[in-house]
Amino acid sequence: MDTPWLDRRQLRAWIRLRAVLELLPGALDAQLRRDSDITEFEYFVLAVLSEAPERTLRMTELAARTNATLPRLSHVVTRMERRELVERFPCPEDRRATNARLARTGWDTLRRAAPGHVATVRHNVIDTLTDEQVDQLADIGDALLARLDPAGTMSAIYTRHDRPDGEEPDPGRGSADGA
Amino acid sequence: MDTPWLDRRQLRAWIRLRAVLELLPGALDAQLRRDSDITEFEYFVLAVLSEAPERTLRMTELAARTNATLPRLSHVVTRMERRELVERFPCPEDRRATNARLARTGWDTLRRAAPGHVATVRHNVIDTLTDEQVDQLADIGDALLARLDPAGTMSAIYTRHDRPDGEEPDPGRGSADGA
DNA sequence: CAGAATCGGTTGTCGCGACAACCATCATAA
DNA sequence: TTATGATGGTTGTCGCGACAACCGATTCTG
Numbered sequence: 001m002d003t004p005w006l007d008r009r010q011l012r013a014w015i016r017l018r019a020v021l022e023l024l025p026g027a028l029d030a031q032l033r034r035d036s037d038i039t040e041f042e043y044f045v046l047a048v049l050s051e052a053p054e055r056t057l058r059m060t061e062l063a064a065r066t067n068a069t070l071p072r073l074s075h076v077v078t079r080m081e082r083r084e085l086v087e088r089f090p091c092p093e094d095r096r097a098t099n100a101r102l103a104r105t106g107w108d109t110l111r112r113a114a115p116g117h118v119a120t121v122r123h124n125v126i127d128t129l130t131d132e133q134v135d136q137l138a139d140i141g142d143a144l145l146a147r148l149d150p151a152g153t154m155s156a157i158y159t160r161h162d163r164p165d166g167e168e169p170d171p172g173r174g175s176a177d178g179a
Numbered sequence: 180m181d182t183p184w185l186d187r188r189q190l191r192a193w194i195r196l197r198a199v200l201e202l203l204p205g206a207l208d209a210q211l212r213r214d215s216d217i218t219e220f221e222y223f224v225l226a227v228l229s230e231a232p233e234r235t236l237r238m239t240e241l242a243a244r245t246n247a248t249l250p251r252l253s254h255v256v257t258r259m260e261r262r263e264l265v266e267r268f269p270c271p272e273d274r275r276a277t278n279a280r281l282a283r284t285g286w287d288t289l290r291r292a293a294p295g296h297v298a299t300v301r302h303n304v305i306d307t308l309t310d311e312q313v314d315q316l317a318d319i320g321d322a323l324l325a326r327l328d329p330a331g332t333m334s335a336i337y338t339r340h341d342r343p344d345g346e347e348p349d350p351g352r353g354s355a356d357g358a
Numbered sequence: 359c360a361g362a363a364t365c366g367g368t369t370g371t372c373g374c375g376a377c378a379a380c381c382a383t384c385a386t387a388a
Numbered sequence: 389t390t391a392t393g394a395t396g397g398t399t400g401t402c403g404c405g406a407c408a409a410c411c412g413a414t415t416c417t418g
Contacts, residue, residue, distance in 0.1 A: 003298040010305050013313045016320025017304065021204055022246050023327040039374090060396060067201050072375055074398055079374090096383040096396045119182040125196065126189050128322045134192045136315045141195025143307045148202040218404090239366060251405055253368055258404090275366045275413045 024124065031120040036113035041066070042080060043117060045073075046102065046110040049086065055102035058091060062100055067149075085109060203303065210299045215292035220245070221259060222296060224252075225281065225289040228265065234281035237270060241279055246328075264288060 006014060029040045038046075048065050049055050057065070063073040077100055080086045085106035091097035102110075126134065185193060208219045217225075227244050228234050236244070242252040256279055259265045264285035270276035281289075305313065 003294060003301055005297065006300070006305065009310075009317070010313055013308075013317040013320065014300060014304065016317055016324060019246070019328060020320055020323050021200060024323070025200055027327060041374095058396085067198070069376070070397065071377075071399085075374075078398090091396095094384075094396080098397065115182060118184060121185070121193055122182055124326050125193065125323060126185065128326050129192075129319060131188075133315070133319050133322065134189055136312070137319055138188070138192035138195055140308060140312050140316055140319075141192065141199055143312065144199050144203070144304060145195060147303050147307050148206060149198060220404095237366085248406070249367065250369085250407075254404075257368090270366095273366080273414080277367065 027124055028117070028120060032113060032117060035116045036109060038085075038109065038113060041068070042076065042085070043110070043113060045076065045080065046085065046106050046113075049100065049102040050107065050110055052102075055107070056099050059098045059100060080106070206303055207296070207299060211292060211296060214295045215288060217264075217288065217292060220247070221255065221264070222289070222292060224255065224259070225264065225285050225292075228279065228281040229286065229289055234286070235278050238277045238279055259285070 025040065032038055032040050032043055036043075044066055045062065048062060049057060059070065059073060059077070062068075063070050066073065068076070077086055077088060081088055083105070084103050087101045087103050089099055089101065091099050129137065204219065211217055211219050211222055215222075223245055224241065227241060228236055238249065238252060238256070241247075242249050245252065247255070256265055256267060260267055262284070263282050266280045266282050268278055268280065270278050308316065
């Protein structure tokens with residue numbers, strides 16, 4: 001356990017990363033709560049569901065893709081169900097399992113929330129970086145996730161199907177916006 | 180409000196960043212809780228205090244440097260006081276104010292916790308990146324914090340006094356480790 | 359030197375996430 | 389078949405953070 005201390009340059013990077021870790025989630029959350037009355041996590045749940053076939057996913061799978069524990073997800077979905085953002089129904093093939101499906105209200109909420117959320121992400125992240133830095137950030141993210149999420153459960157979601165859109169769940173294409 | 184959608188490269192960066200935001204804090208927290216029975220935030224409070232002159236800081240200042248709201252800090256310090264990690268005493272100059280001082284136990288706890296914490300940071304972050312990426316990360320962090328923390332309250336802490344150590348609060352030098 | 363506004367901090371309530379305990383279902387093997 | 393263990397989920401309790409309400413001390417204003 002004789003790990004060397006961090007040198008100045010490493011420390012510089014770490015301190016900044018730590019600060020971002022502390023501040024950014026709050027900023028994103030605040031905007032969504034204020035403008036759409038949902039959590040960033042709830043937004044993410046809606047987004048993930050909206051990407052799934054039939055807009056339906058088993059709880060376990062949904063938990064994995066959102067990096068939630070099952071208990072946490074269960075609680076969250078219970079609340080979301082109350083607001084009719086999602087629906088829960090037993091899985092026909094496996095009677096232990098439960099499916100979560102994006103409800104109409106959830107889809108609408110997501111669509112309405114998306115633009116503001118994207119704007120916030122742009123404002124706080126993307127637009128503050130050069131194009132080069134954006135790519136560097138992606139590579140750095142890959143490196144970190146190799147440790148944090150070896151299975152790639154979190155990041156694979158959107159990159160899997162190779163589309164120009166992703167986290168932002170597509171309102172803007174498809175039936176919306178009359179594009 | 181006609182913010183353009185994220186293009187593929189931007190999305191790639193954002194998704195990864197988001198995943199890191201979700202996973203990294205938990206990883207750090209888990210290690211500290213397990214090995215030293217303190218939160219990452221408590222660790223940080225200890226670290227910040229240990230860097231302050233007299234190992235003492237006013238609550239407001241401590242809150243600013245740890246990016247906590249005052250109520251939150253007050254609660255945290257209450258608990259830490261119970262475990263004798265810190266002490267609170269009224270500020271002589273301003274009788275509204277309260278000072279928080281690092282207690283003996285807190286210092287010891289910090290010193291014992293530091294190596295494992297550093298190792299975790301290395302394992303999950305620093306050692307997964309090239310030297311070049313470490314610098315890139317620092318620059319990216321600067322860019323993001325320009326928005327998130329314009330006053331620089333969070334990141335200024337350690338860079339201000341220009342030392343080779345920083346977040347990691349110095350055990351390792353001084354009387355520890357018998358170096 | 360009143361009175362008002364402001365500052366510094368604490369306390370109370372509420373909502374969310376972690377963890378453990380629990381129940382039901384499916385798979386496996388004797 | 390029935391035990392055994394694993395899988396999929398839910399529920400209960402606890403601890404922490406956000407927000408609002410509050411109080412004493414201080415500064416500002418006339």
